[in-house]
Structures are given as C-alpha cells and as structure tokens.
Amino acid sequence: MIRLLCALPVMLGVGCGGALPPPPPPAAPVLAVERVDPGATQVTSEIGGLNEDAMARAFQSLDGPIQGCFDEATVRNPSLGGRFTMKMRIAPDGRLKWVYLSEADLGDRKLERCVLDQAREKAWPKPLGGDGLAERGYEIDTRSPAKELTEKWVKPAVAKARTNALKCRNGLHGRLRATAYIAPNGKVLGASITPPDERFEEVADCVAEAIEQVRFGKVGRRMKLSFEIFW
Secondary structure, three states, X not given: OEXXXXXXXXXXXXXXXXXXXXXXXXXXXXXXXXXXXOOOOOEEXXXXXXXXXXXXXXXXXXXXXXXXXXXXXXXXXXXXXXXXXXXXXXXXXXXXXXXXXXXXXXXXXXXHHHHHHHHHOOOOOOOXXXXXXXXXXXXXXXXXXXXXXXXXXXXXXXXXHHHHHHHHOXXXXXXXXXXXXXXXXXXXXXXXXXXXXXXXXXXXXXXXXHHHOOEOOOOOOOEEEEEEEEO
16 A cells, blocks of 8 residues: 655755745746756756645656556565655656655665656646756555565675675765565565665666675575665
8 A cells, every 4th residue: 555655846945744835926936046966067957836736636646557566566576665755856848857766665676667657757747937846755555574684694795785786886976775675595586776866866777786686695584675885
C-alpha cells in the first residue's frame, strides 16, 4: 500500500512539512534565486511559483501508475518497501527539466526507473514566473519485511561494492547512500542509491549494477543492507 507523506509545490527554501508561501500575483510574480552547483561552474536561475491544487491533482494521477510499478516489482522481491521523495524541476512550458528520488531506501533500481518514467511521461502544470520546484513524499508498506543487515558483518563485500562503483563516477563528487536486498545465498536481488542531487541520476543505473555484481556470502534469509559511498 502506498501512503502519501507530503506533496508540495515549492518556492526555494520551502521543505516538506513547511508552510507554503502565498501564490505570487500574476502581474508581478515574486521570484527567488536558486544557485545550483553542477561542478566547476555555478548556474543562477529564477524560480517561479506552482499552483498547489493543480500540482496535487497531477501528483494524485500518478498514484495508480506508481502502485502498478510496485505490484510488478514485488513479484521479483516481496520484501520491497520503504520511503522515497520525488523531487522535480518543471520548465515554464510544463516540461520536466529533471526528476529524481531523494531520501529513498527502495533497494531496487528497476522499480525506481519505473516510478520516474511515470513522472517523465506526464505534462505538469505550468509554473508562474520561471521554473517550478516540487516534491512529494511516499511510504510503501512491505508485504514481507526483510531483516536489516549491519555493514560490519559484510565489510569485505561492501568494500568490493564501493570499488566497483568507482567506475561509475563520471567526474561527480558527493556522498551516496546505497541500499541493497541480499538473498539467503548472498546474491544481490536489487540495489539503488540515494543521490545528493539530480546530477547523479545519470549514473544511478551504473552504480546499482556495480553493487549487484558483488556476492555477499550466505546470510541465511532475505536481508536489507544500507551503506554509504563517498566520491
């Protein structure tokens, strides 16, 4: 079952659970300035407002397709569940500039791709006065919870996963949170990362595949493991 945690069209500086600013007047929209660091250079862009009701309806229309993604994924792994936040940036014409999952612990990149593809296929409400930022939080109930595996019990395998992931770096720097499901025989059932920002979406597939290549040894039952990767 999917539970909605929060849904916010945001101006810069407003987070989940915070108070929403009043919508800007059409004739003179109030703009904030966002500074995005893509590496060596810095980009400054104007952030506009989004209609709260329109965004709520747009997000609600995703609930069925996202449920379908999870129904399909739990055939592979009935233990799948957890939390994630979908973050996006919407261009003035309603087109998505980017979307990624933050604060996620799903442990299945195929599932993440399915969820993100649903968002990319939509036409979103047009922001007023520039690009719009929005986010929505979800919590997914698991049908068959996996036991948490502590990193200290599988240190050699985690070290191998970190080494494997280095090939995916592609000039990016940051801290990633990896989540993986381990089968009783030590095979990785699925893996994913929580990226620090949208730029890491382009390497998420590579990192997940790098982790899935590692054998963790017999763990006795289905386990869920989280560990950090520093680049």
